[in-house]
Amino acid sequence: MFDDSRLDDAEVLSAADQRLRFLAEAGARVRAEVQLSAESIESLAEQGMPRAVVAAGKGARLLRAVLESACPVPFVAWPGPGLPGWTGPLDTVVVLAQATGDAGAATAVAEARRRGSTLILTSIRGSQIEELAAGPHSTVLTTQSDDSLAGAVVLLQAMARLRLGPAVDGEEVALALDGVASRCSPFVDSATNPAKLLALSLADGTPLLWGGSALAARAARRIAEAIRRETGRPAFAADVDHLLPVLERTPPKDVFADPFESGDSSVRASVLVVDDGSDDASVIAERVRLVEEAERCDVPVESVSETQGSELARYASALGLGTYLAAYLGIALSDA
Structure with missing residues (x-):
């Protein structure tokens, strides 16, 4: 009951306290990840527009919700394993790959490498997916937590840098989360x-x-x-x-029902x-x-x-x- x-x-x-503290620290995690990745994002070289962008892994639908309406090239979310059959060297694959055990992200990264696609992903340092991604066409934005929202902010900032998505203010997101933590403490x-x-x-x-x-x-x-x-x-x-x-x-609704007796x-x-x-x-x-x-x-x-x-x-x-x-x-x- x-x-x-x-x-x-x-x-x-x-x-x-442990689980409530984790929620309260959401804004701090966003700030930490943005700060950690700032130099890597700034160093991203501008390149020609890809034929298409494929978002893969469990975070694909969140990326689609933000990017699909603003991306200047065709955008596809592919949350399942692997990649669409047509994906190749002319395409960019983005993967929000922090969650451990994300088999879909791992197979997408391996396929992107095999097909010669440009690959941009977030990954915890030293993870298996980071090792799979290593290559000349890959950019790994290293993270220090498996917070998917914090990782998404980082990846979206990288997409904005490449003119493939809208500008994202990490501090605004962090402040929004701080406000929720204050109200819901x-x-x-x-x-x-x-x-x-x-x-x-x-x-x-x-x-x-x-x-x-x-x-x-x-x-x-x-x-x-x-x-x-x-x-x-x-x-x-x-x-x-x-x-x-x-x-x-x-x-x-039965206004006379006693929930302690009915249990339904x-x-x-x-x-x-x-x-x-x-x-x-x-x-x-x-x-x-x-x-x-x-x-x-x-x-x-x-x-x-x-x-x-x-x-x-x-x-x-x-x-x-x-x-x-x-x-x-x-x-x-x-x-x-």
Whole structure:
């Protein structure tokens, strides 16, 4: 059962200090990685435009969300193993390869080397992928952590240097994460802490997450992953068309039900909208459609709203808040 008293219990929060501290240090990790890679990025030689850019590995979808609309050449995200069959010497392959055990990234790096493609990747110093990447057409941006967001900032700055993507301000992203850490700190009580308030709101249901823009949708999927990992409960992120059937089949709420006796409160849905301030008419229309259907089905709707700053800063803020939410859900549901 969800025990809300644990969210403000100093002893309980102290026991969870390691994972909460990791979240609080997200901004510092971005600064550290940007500083470490600054010289390597500055030394990147400008070159002719490639025929296409292929983003490979587990971080491919995040890179696509930022780069696809701004890249001056065709851009393909390839999160699976290997590379598209047409990839060759005229193409640039970018890999966000910090995560250990990313077999897709390893095979993509090996294929890029074999085919003579220009290769740009992030990698922890001394990793197997760094060894695989070594070659005359490879640029390895060495990192000191496996934080995928910090690595993405570094890789996106390298792409901007090569005129293959928009400018990315690493300090703005770091400040956005610092702001989330301040607002969602375990020392901020449940009355004013946005992550704890969301945890309280979503405690009795199965979260259905939706984000309208490409980055908001990516944040929704990452938050759902964090909730599943922290709680062992189901959480789903999908497009509106895939969420509506779930809402339509949500059983009516029984106001007389005793959750301590029935034990089935988690079968009801709760909607969490990830709002990054997109003013796209289609995004707004989809959000209205989702919220109206949720209200018709008597399903509660909550939102993570981060609307200030650049697209990447808003993504970082939404993801940071959602990750804190997942951590507090796990803490309140834990028996430890």
